[in-house]
């Protein structure tokens with residue numbers, strides 16, 4: 772049996788083959804992406820990276836990976852990111868690393884999105900992983916109460932000093948402990964209607980390819996994409 776970290780590394784090692792010299796590449800956030808960044812640096816790939824967090828920018832700087840501002844590139848060829856949970860429809864939950872806002876902006880501006888996950892993250896229905904919702908600090912207590920009244924089991928994410936964690940965008944994260952999300956589309960639409968919600972971690976119809984690292988790697992490809 773291989774470890775979860777080894778599975779993440781395997782997925783990242785497959786994903787690096789989708790990158791070619793000269794590409795503009797969206798770079799996600801998290802421990803799985805860390806393995807990807809190491810592989811990019813090791814292979815000396817000449818890419819222009821568009822990062823999804825300060826953390827990823829810092830790692831790129833330390834590995835010598837060139838980074839560009841999202842507003843200074845005219846396209847993003849492919850984005851490679853991790854995910855916290857994926858379902859059989861290739862939808863997912865992201866934001867465990869509190870980078871969901873920038874991750875979604877980069878994903879939505881990419882020609883192709885590839886996720887790299889280990890096989891423990893694949894479930895029939897989303898919701899095992901608490902759903903992160905990024906909110907404006909002002910009035911976040913009202914949103915907590917509203918979500919609680921609706922039975923969404925919200926918890927404000929805290930750091931080790933018991934202070935609300937603050938995202939790169941200056942927002943808070945409320946995690947919804949749902950266990951099972953029967954209708955992700957409905958929940959996404961409800962969250963998008965709430966004033967004070969900046970973004971949520973439901974990434975529906977975003978991934979084109981999911982590389983699942985495990986004893987045997989699995990590659991899933993979306994056949995037909997819904998258009999917005």
Ligand SMILES: O=C(CO)[C@H](O)[C@H](O)COP(=O)(O)O
Nearest residue numbers: 801802803853866867868870
């Ligand atoms: O969405 C994310 C960060 O906001 C990450 O992609 C997600 O949390 C997966 O992280 P890891 O690769 O460390 O398991």
